[in-house]
Amino acid sequence: GNSVTQMEGPVTLSEEAFLTINCTYTATGYPSLFWYVQYPGEGLQLLLKATKADDKGSNKGFEATYRKETTSFHLEKGSVQVSDSAVYFCALSDGGRRALTFGSGTRLQVQP
Amino acid sequence: DTAVSQTPKYLVTQMGNDKSIKCEQNLGHDTMYWYKQDSKKFLKIMFSYNNKELIINETVPNRFSPKSPDKAHLNLHINSLELGDSAVYFCASSQGHTGELFFGEGSRLTVL
Numbered sequence: 001g002n003s004v005t006q007m008e009g010p011v012t013l014s015e016e017a018f019l020t021i022n023c024t025y026t027a028t029g030y031p032s033l034f035w036y037v038q039y040p041g042e043g044l045q046l047l048l049k050a051t052k053a054d055d056k057g058s059n060k061g062f063e064a065t066y067r068k069e070t071t072s073f074h075l076e077k078g079s080v081q082v083s084d085s086a087v088y089f090c091a092l093s094d095g096g097r098r099a100l101t102f103g104s105g106t107r108l109q110v111q112p
Numbered sequence: 113d114t115a116v117s118q119t120p121k122y123l124v125t126q127m128g129n130d131k132s133i134k135c136e137q138n139l140g141h142d143t144m145y146w147y148k149q150d151s152k153k154f155l156k157i158m159f160s161y162n163n164k165e166l167i168i169n170e171t172v173p174n175r176f177s178p179k180s181p182d183k184a185h186l187n188l189h190i191n192s193l194e195l196g197d198s199a200v201y202f203c204a205s206s207q208g209h210t211g212e213l214f215f216g217e218g219s220r221l222t223v224l
Contacts, residue, residue: 032211038153043116043202043215087153093211099145099160099168100211105153 002027004090006103013080013110021075021106023064023090031092033057033066033073034100038087047075047088080110115139118203118216125193126224132189133219135203143167144186145213146178147202155202161186193223 007022025031032051036044048057053068062077073090090103116137125131137144145168146158159178160168166178175191186203200220204213 034211036213041217043204043217044155044213045215046212049212089155091211095211099157100213102155105155107153 002031002092002094002101004092004101004103006088006090006106009087009105009107011106011108013108015082015110015112016079017110019075019077019080019084019108021088021090021108023073023075023103025071025073025090025092027071027092027094027101029094030068031094033064034091034093035062035064035073035075036089036091036102038089038105040086044089080108082110082112084108085110114216116203116205116214116216118201118219121217121219123219123221124224125222127193127195129193130189130191131193131221132187133201133203133221134185134187135216136185137203137205137214138184139205139207139214141205141207141214142183143206143208144180144183145204145206146186146188147204147215149200149202149218151199159186159188190221193221195223197221198223 003026034049035047037047038044048059050057050066056065087105091100143162145160161180164180200218203216
């Protein structure tokens with residue numbers, strides 16, 4: 001079956017530090033990949049996506065590249081802000097069923 | 113206007129009681145979901161409806177019964193509540209197979 005593995009958190013960084021949150025996946029076929037973000041007390045929001053190999057998704061300074069050879073979709077940001085503090089979820093959709101498979105989430109804490 | 117709205121936001125109840133959570137989306141989407149998020153932030157799909165038809169029913173106790181009166185609404189009824197049902201329940205919606213879900217703010221259920 002499909003699965004998504006994320007690095008365990010929390011990840012604690014100082015403002016303006018570089019961020020990487022690792023995500024690897026297992027799926028049959030060619031899934032679409034997503035990063036969702038959950039701010040405290042809120043529902044999840046789509047942050048970025050990539051639908052095929054070598055695609056790069058980007059939004060709000062965050063980027064992730066769909067790497068089929070390493071089955072990875074790592075999230076990066078060059079300079080984090082306190083307002084980026086949230087839980088980040090990697091997810092995949094195989095298109096065959098209308099439910100995303102989520103990773104376990106990684107909490108990011110950014111300190112001033 | 114809230115795209116996906118859930119009520120109530122908080123529920124505190126005793127073991128053995130029955131409770132319902134309501135969800136409405138005004139995005140015109142054809143698919144709605146219920147996810148359960150546990151205390152460790154792990155998200156698990158429970159149910160999915162497409163145009164009022166149940167298409168995903170994961171291994172969920174039959175105390176949980178979803179109902180979709182129309183494609184804009186998906187309600188969740190829970191009978192005989194147990195301590196382990198304490199969680200945040202998220203409703204979400206999507207259109208097509210894009211994997212782009214829109215989430216409500218969640219309903220935090222506490223069973224005492």
